[in-house]
Amino acid sequence: MNAGRRDTRSAAELRAELEQALRGRRLSAESWEPLLAEFESGGALAGAMRELVDVAREQELELRWHQSELEQTNAGLLALHTEIDRQRQRNAFLDEVSRASATSLDPAEVLGVVARLLRRQDFADHVDVWTMTETGLLGAGDPEREPDTTTRAAVRSRETVRDGDHRVSVPLTAGPHVLGVLDLYRGAAEFGDEDVALARGVADRAAVGLRNANVYEREHELAERLQHAMLPGLTPHEELDLVARYRSATRGVHIGGDWYDAVSRPDGTVVLTVGDVTGHGLDAAVVMGKLQNALHAYALEGHGPATSLRLVHELLRGGPTTLFATAVVVEVEKATGMLRWASAGHLPPLLEAGDGQVRFLEAEHAPMLGINFEHGIPEHKRQLSPGSSIALYTDGLIERRNSDIDAGLERLAAAFTSASGQHVEARAEHVLRDMLGAADHDDDVCLLLCRWRGDSR
Secondary structure: OOOOOOOOOOHHHHHHHHHHHHHHHHOOOHHHHHHHHHHHHOOOHHHHHHHHHHHHHHHHHHHHHHHHHHHHHHHHHHHHHHHHHHHHHHHHHHHHHHHHOOOOOHHHHHHHHHHHHHHHOOOOEEEEEEEEEEEEEEOOOOOOOOOOOHHHHHHHHOOOEEEEOOOEEEEEEEEEEEEEEEEEEOOOOOHHHHHHHHHHHHHHHHHHHHHHHHHHHHHHHHHHHHHHHOOOOOOOOEEEEEEEEEEEOOOOOOOOOOOOOEOOOOEEEEEEEEEOOOOOOOOHHHHHHHHHHHHHHHHHHOOOOOHHHHHHHHHHHHHHOOEEEEEEEEEOOOOEEEEEEEEEEEOEEEEOOOOOEEOOOOOEEOEEEOOOOOOOOOOOOEEEOOOOOOOEEEHHHOEEEEOHHHHHHHHHHHHHHHOOOOOOOHHHHHHHHHHHHHOOOOOOEEEEEEEEEEOOO
């Protein structure tokens, strides 16, 4: 502070500044009134008091500057926290969309779940879902509905299209392909630029789930068609009613190892086989094809059930595969109704006698095919009564995660009994409906029904 500089302030101004400086330092009136009196008297303390006033003014200016900087910093931090929270909520919403898109492998269900989520989160008051098909856009819930110009523009441009402030159409794109469109509507609120950007993020995540569902659907259809192509058709017989059903697993796209077959010999015997190779995929399908063809050939050569299974077992043991299989072989003499059967680790056949009594043919059987065992394969026989029916099946029909095999066998017997008297075609559908229903099943299912008429005609 330069004490010798000329001070142009009046005494009243200096007194007011000094009074403010002293008051700002929280001095009581009794403390600073004597100082003011000394200052006005022009005594020796007056010069020092003037310097004190100048220092106080400079400090007050600096304090105001720091307060202004602090307020700006606090405002910036508050805005930053608000933005971080907004981004956190946005990312959480997009993560929820991703999870919702992965809850199903059915394309329609994927988009339905996303649409419900958008409405539940109040992002849109109404959502129209469109999926792209070979013939064009298909509206969810109403196949006859036609898309409007805004929806079509989103498909052509592959960009989000706004129709006013209350509607946006967002294409669902995966690579070069448009898989569908989401039409989003709001009533009172408007879609801002940030809302449009968020809608684009939702569509990108929904498109991933839709693409995965479409790929799964195509691969599952291909696997099912290949499986059906590998299974034989059944030759009609005058003495026997035959029907076979195959249902692929509703989860997964792997080709299964389940098979069935019916072979007619020249001597009037019909040989029925049902089997299941462990595992899924191409290896299981290859082994299944070999075993099915081998059992078919051995049956035509006239080998009995036990011998046929022994020969197939040796074939499997001598091959390069590490897979195993279960199988049951049943012979029915059409002229006499004599039944012979043998099993290698397979579930027991289900027999309904001509009088309507239902029982499983529980009998000694061999281990699974491919497992090293030395003893022979036991063979059994039974005389059928006219009108008797036999059911051969694979484990996918009865096994469930929440129950044991015995409970599944009881359910099968009950379903088979409740359809007694129906034609084999209707009976097979009834059994499948009772056992599988509309629920998903993790394994393939084979069901082969045979009814020997005998002299019941």
